[in-house]
Amino acid sequence: xxxxxxxxxxxxxxxxxxxxxxxxFSLDHEEKTTILDALLRIQNEQDGTLAVRYSCRSAICGSCxxxxxxxxxxxxxxxxxxxxxxxxxxxxxxxxIGNFAPIKDLVVDMTPFWEKFKAVKPYLIPDGPAPQKERLxxxxxxxxxxxxxxxxxxxxxxxxxxxxxADPEFVGPAAFAWGYRFAADERDSQRKNRAKLxxxxxxxWDCTRxxxxxxxxxxxVDPRDAIEKLGAIAFQEKVTKDKGARHAKAFLIxxxxxxxxxxxxxxxxxxxxxGAFNAPLALRMLQKGKLPAxxxxxxxxxxxxxxxxxxxxxxxx
Amino acid sequence: MxxxxxxxxxxxxxxxxAAIAAHExxxxxxxxxxxxxxxxxxxxxxxxxxAALGNETEDSTDNHTFDTxxxxxxxxDQDAIEILCERAPxxxxxxxxxxxxxxxxxxxxxxAQRPFGGAGFPRTCYAADLTGLVILHTLYTVCVKYDIPxxxxxxxxxxxxxxxxxxxxxxxxxxxxxxxxxxxxxxxxMATGGAGxxxxxxxxxxxxxxDAMSLALRKGVPLKDMEFMQFHPTTLAANGVLxxxxxxxxxxxxxxxxxxxxxxxxxxxxxxxxxxxxxxRAEATEIQEGRGIDGCVLLDLRxxxxxxxxxxxxxxxxxxxxxxxxxxxxxxxxxRPGAHYHMGGVHVDNWGAAPHMPxxxxxxECSCVSVHGANRLGGNSLLEAVVFGARAGEASAAYxxxxxxxxxxxxxxxxxxxxxxxxxxxxNGPRQAEIRDELATVMQEKVGVFREDxxxxxxxxxxxxxxxxxxxVVVDDKGKTFNTDLIHTIxxxxxxxxxxxxxxxxxxxxxxxxxxxxxxxPDRDDENWMKHTxxxxxxxEIRLDYSPVTMTKYxxxxxSY
Numbered sequence: 055x056x057x058x059x060x061x062x063x064x065x066x067x068x069x070x071x072x073x074x075x076x077x078x079f080s081l082d083h084e085e086k087t088t089i090l091d092a093l094l095r096i097q098n099e100q101d102g103t104l105a106v107r108y109s110c111r112s113a114i115c116g117s118c119x120x121x122x123x124x125x126x127x128x129x130x131x132x133x134x135x136x137x138x139x140x141x142x143x144x145x146x147x148x149x150x151i152g153n154f155a156p157i158k159d160l161v162v163d164m165t166p167f168w169e170k171f172k173a174v175k176p177y178l179i180p181d182g183p184a185p186q187k188e189r190l191x192x193x194x195x196x197x198x199x200x201x202x203x204x205x206x207x208x209x210x211x212x213x214x215x216x217x218x219x220a221d222p223e224f225v226g227p228a229a230f231a232w233g234y235r236f237a238a239d240e241r242d243s244q245r246k247n248r249a250k251l252x253x254x255x256x257x258x259w260d261c262t263r264x265x266x267x268x269x270x271x272x273x274x275v276d277p278r279d280a281i282e283k284l285g286a287i288a289f290q291e292k293v294t295k296d297k298g299a300r301h302a303k304a305f306l307i308x309x310x311x312x313x314x315x316x317x318x319x320x321x322x323x324x325x326x327x328x329g330a331f332n333a334p335l336a337l338r339m340l341q342k343g344k345l346p347a348x349x350x351x352x353x354x355x356x357x358x359x360x361x362x363x364x365x366x367x368x369x370x371x
Numbered sequence: 372m373x374x375x376x377x378x379x380x381x382x383x384x385x386x387x388x389a390a391i392a393a394h395e396x397x398x399x400x401x402x403x404x405x406x407x408x409x410x411x412x413x414x415x416x417x418x419x420x421x422a423a424l425g426n427e428t429e430d431s432t433d434n435h436t437f438d439t440x441x442x443x444x445x446x447x448d449q450d451a452i453e454i455l456c457e458r459a460p461x462x463x464x465x466x467x468x469x470x471x472x473x474x475x476x477x478x479x480x481x482x483a484q485r486p487f488g489g490a491g492f493p494r495t496c497y498a499a500d501l502t503g504l505v506i507l508h509t510l511y512t513v514c515v516k517y518d519i520p521x522x523x524x525x526x527x528x529x530x531x532x533x534x535x536x537x538x539x540x541x542x543x544x545x546x547x548x549x550x551x552x553x554x555x556x557x558x559x560x561m562a563t564g565g566a567g568x569x570x571x572x573x574x575x576x577x578x579x580x581x582d583a584m585s586l587a588l589r590k591g592v593p594l595k596d597m598e599f600m601q602f603h604p605t606t607l608a609a610n611g612v613l614x615x616x617x618x619x620x621x622x623x624x625x626x627x628x629x630x631x632x633x634x635x636x637x638x639x640x641x642x643x644x645x646x647x648x649x650x651x652r653a654e655a656t657e658i659q660e661g662r663g664i665d666g667c668v669l670l671d672l673r674x675x676x677x678x679x680x681x682x683x684x685x686x687x688x689x690x691x692x693x694x695x696x697x698x699x700x701x702x703x704x705x706x707r708p709g710a711h712y713h714m715g716g717v718h719v720d721n722w723g724a725a726p727h728m729p730x731x732x733x734x735x736e737c738s739c740v741s742v743h744g745a746n747r748l749g750g751n752s753l754l755e756a757v758v759f760g761a762r763a764g765e766a767s768a769a770y771x772x773x774x775x776x777x778x779x780x781x782x783x784x785x786x787x788x789x790x791x792x793x794x795x796x797x798x799n800g801p802r803q804a805e806i807r808d809e810l811a812t813v814m815q816e817k818v819g820v821f822r823e824d825x826x827x828x829x830x831x832x833x834x835x836x837x838x839x840x841x842x843x844v845v846v847d848d849k850g851k852t853f854n855t856d857l858i859h860t861i862x863x864x865x866x867x868x869x870x871x872x873x874x875x876x877x878x879x880x881x882x883x884x885x886x887x888x889x890x891x892x893p894d895r896d897d898e899n900w901m902k903h904t905x906x907x908x909x910x911x912e913i914r915l916d917y918s919p920v921t922m923t924k925y926x927x928x929x930x931s932y
Contacts, residue, residue: 068549068850086609098804102847102856110576112612112690114504115410131693157547158853164407177512178470187424187460188467190480196472203472203508204501207409241470 057082058134059145060092065156066103074156076147083134089148090118090129093160105159113272116208120160121149126213128272151213153222167209170225174233174252181243195240202235205275211267223256227267227277230258234280237287249284249293258284259298300324309364313354317344372779375401375520376771377764378556380527380541380583383411384503384756385735385763386562387510389723392764393560394517398771400764402519403543403554405526405578405858408511412564412576413756416503417686418617419485419495420466420757421750422459426481427493432456434491439751440925442489442646443744444885444895446596446903448921451721451740455751455758462757463496471509473498474683485620485683487749489646489932495750500615500686506753522554526858528791530559530586530731531783538730539777541586542787546858549851551788555779557771558730560763561587561717562756565736566869568862570710571811572611574603583737585865587717588872592727593905593916595739597715597869598876601747601886602820604650606709608667609694614687614706616749618672619643621683625654626669626703627662638932645932648746648886651708655820658707669703676700708820712736712752714743714886715873718905718918723763730770730777734763741903745885794860800843803860810837810863810870818874823890827878834870838911841867872906875913880904897927 058081065074079096090108097104108118111130118129123141129148137146154162180189211227218224225233230252237248252258258281267277288299304323308316317339321332354360379390382404393400402408423430435456440449463482467473473482474497487495498505514521522543529542531553540555561583567575584594604625605614619625625643627633637653638645645653654668662668672680672687677700680688684699691697691704716739717725723738725731735756742755810833817830841864848856882896883889902917 066850068852097855098802102802103850105853105855109406109410109578110412110415111610112415113693114415114501114686115406115412115576117406117410158850161853163547168407172515177516180468184464184468186464188464188473188482191475192480193475193477193483196475199472200499203498203505206414206504235472236470239470239472 055082056085056135057144058092058138060096061145061147062093062096062104062159063149064159067158085135087134088130089120089122089127089132089134089137089146092134093129093148105161107161114206116206119151119208119210119213121151121213123147124149126151126210126270128208128210131272151209153212153215153218154209164209166222167212167228170229171207171232173225174229175244175248176229176232176236178236178239178242179244180241189241191240199235199238201275202231202280204273205231205235206273208272210270210272211277214266214270216264216266217260217262220262221256221260224260225252225256227281230284231275231277231280234284237284245287246291246293249288249291252284253288253293253296253299257296257298258288259296259301297325306364309360313357313360372553372555374555374777375399376556377401377558377560377767378403378541378554379560379562380404381411381562381564381735381737382406382408382521383413383562383564383735384506384510384753385760386560387514388757388760389560389562389734389764389767390519391510391513391517392761393768394519396765396768398768400519400768401554402514402521403525403527403541404521404523405546405582407523408514408521409507411507412579413753414504414507415574415576415613416753417500417613417615418487418620419497419502419750420463420506420753421487421490421494421748422463422496422754423456423492423494424460424463424482424484424496426476426479427484430492430494432459435459435494437925438490439742439748441928441930442746442748443742444746444930445744445897445925445927446884446901446920447742447744448740449923449925450921451742453923454721455742455755458758459754462754462761466506466509466757469509469513471498472505485617486644487620488616488644488650489641489748490750495617495620497617499682500617500684503753506757526861527582527586528787528861529783530590531555531779532590532728533778533780536591536728538728539779540783542784544858546853549854551784551791553779553784555777557774557777558732558767560723560767561731561733561737562735562760562763563737565713566866567710567713569811569866569870569873570600570814571808572606572815573710574606574611574613575710580862580865581713581737581869582862582865583733584717585868587725587728587731587733588868588906588908590728591907592725592731593718593907594872595715595718595903595905595918596741596745596876597872597906598880598904599714599745599886600710600818600873601647601712601714602651602708603711604647604654604708605670605706606711607690607694608665608705608707611709612690612694613711614670614691614704615684616647618670618684618687621679622675624671624674625650626671627657628664629662633657633662633668641932646746646748648888649932651820652888654708664705667705667707670706671703672699673701673703710815712747714741714745714747715739721762722766723759724766724770730774732763732767734760745887791857794844795846795849795857797843797845800845801840802847803844803856803863806837806841806844807859807863807866810834810866814870814873818877821888821890822877824878827874831874831878834867834874838867838871868908871913875915876904876906879915901927
């Protein structure tokens, strides 16, 4: 047997009090107990008003994402004792997922999540009528989208997303994983249109590449990788007008020519018009040594190795 | 009041397939679900969906039909099984056309098929071990494309009927906004899934509380073949989580504590791929006779090798590591039989229509057509959900197109509101969790893999007692918003109804057939028991009646694997 204190986020709008707070619940439990089992025991034995979403308790329905000691997990898949060992404390703080408005306790308003999901046109749009039997698809082509197909839409990635925290309109990791799942499906006819749809404002180029979505996805979907692959598809489809795409392109040119980053070139290429209005920033960068006075100083010694690297990366996409 | 031509309750495979079919037929259809559609338990189905595509070896609809008839232990309706197996390839192709990511054959690019229990040929189409998830998602994407209105997190509390007893809508609790509303309709399709939570352990989700069955039963609709609960042979000891039959389909062994592949004693031809009732009984016998390990036997996948496990069974590995602390690449998984699938359900015909209530349809696990009879074959549940979901959608749309405007009683929601207010006003009494725990425990112990008269009657007494206690049940949460305590309490009432039907049916059936195995009546008795059980609720008591089984061309034979 083990004993744990659960410091649970509470928000009970029905009480008339709109304040949020944390409440401690002590629980004696078996060593092998998941966070979800513990929450349900608290609900059943101590406080029936505790609200939490859950269903399958086998890590497939995607209902029970929450934060345990600040880290987003699926409650049903996380062992209490393991979480305690990680934090070195007998108290576990349980909070709702981040980046969403609370409805009651651990239940949040998922409406924006589903709206963004729908915004990526998450359905197959094939060309022409379907054949009588199945479409023939090489095994390897189907496996290309297997990882993204395992997304359970639990929103753990949205909970951790730094771009979303800065821009609530950012489409976000799971929706883009789904976007990639269709853009890369060889049965779909909308590759270019999808590249355009996903590249605009709040689109793939707004990802800050913090990698938290990859880190915290409980199903190994790696949404950041999907966003990266959508970027590559945008280039293949020549959808490169977006500022973000230009920035990436400038990066590549800079790497090819000098073997390292040339801020002057990147800034100018990304936003030739807006960049001119940013003279004060350029001046400050110059003062801090972030902006070399001459592009010629920007050349590494073993540039051929960088070229090799670029080639390798290209081949893997 | 909200109104649609057709309202579908439940948004898993059967519900969404029905809604899509009704939408395509041109009627205004809406989905109502107590979860979000993608949270439905269809998504937890792992191994696959059967269709005689013949992609791996020669196969035919007749083979599929025969295997299903035999798997059902001859109590499935053969005309319905023929419909199921004939439409199977069409539905699988349809899912593929809608974008389902099925695993493919190496060279041809056709849909790959794997062997499954009780099947004569490799017939089970799959997407690794995420088949349910992939199909659930595919249907949801179609619902998004069609923009089918969906009442998400609306918990249905009542089936509404008019003065003549026709189904004309539902009353539901909008959990987010804390309101109770009536949704009127010309036809209602019930597709709320199984009632596995009557048992513990169970492979089923917490939400699998058989809502539709109880809602229909309380309005005078009979439930069919309720005594037949399938125990899946491979569930994790810790929490009853499912390990797909695909693990054995891919070549996994079952071992006892001496390391023997014990299935050779029980099913010398099909071994691990005998039908589920046979394998579960074999395991239970091994465990009872002292050849288990801590109440389990072992599922050994090691010889499949890392690559095959990672490609075909990735989720199984993840679940075994998370819940059993076992990596199947390195060591065998301890498993045991667990409640999994309920063959019984709302009594409906081949179109999913309830003969006892015009306007009511049902599809998927909450219904009983019956195609699974006394034992369902692995890979046939997803199939039934899409085939009979589609048919119920088509039939309900046709019905709605002919039906006059529904006469929905204006006070339907008020009655529900009053009932809930009374429930919330109670202060002292038992809570739902205590009642639910005791119910699930007694069902597991006394209405399990093996059954006998004395213990079944003890179970019945406990169910009666719990029904009594439930009259005074108390809800802790008195609020309106997302009141899960209230929902669980109402669900517990559903579970009690259904458990009562299961036990009562099991006491009466004096034979062993499929998943219903009586130690005091060990043989199948075709002379007296080749019939469906119908359970009615009369003045709070379960009354049984019986109806004939439809046979076409398959005469009952001795069933061995």
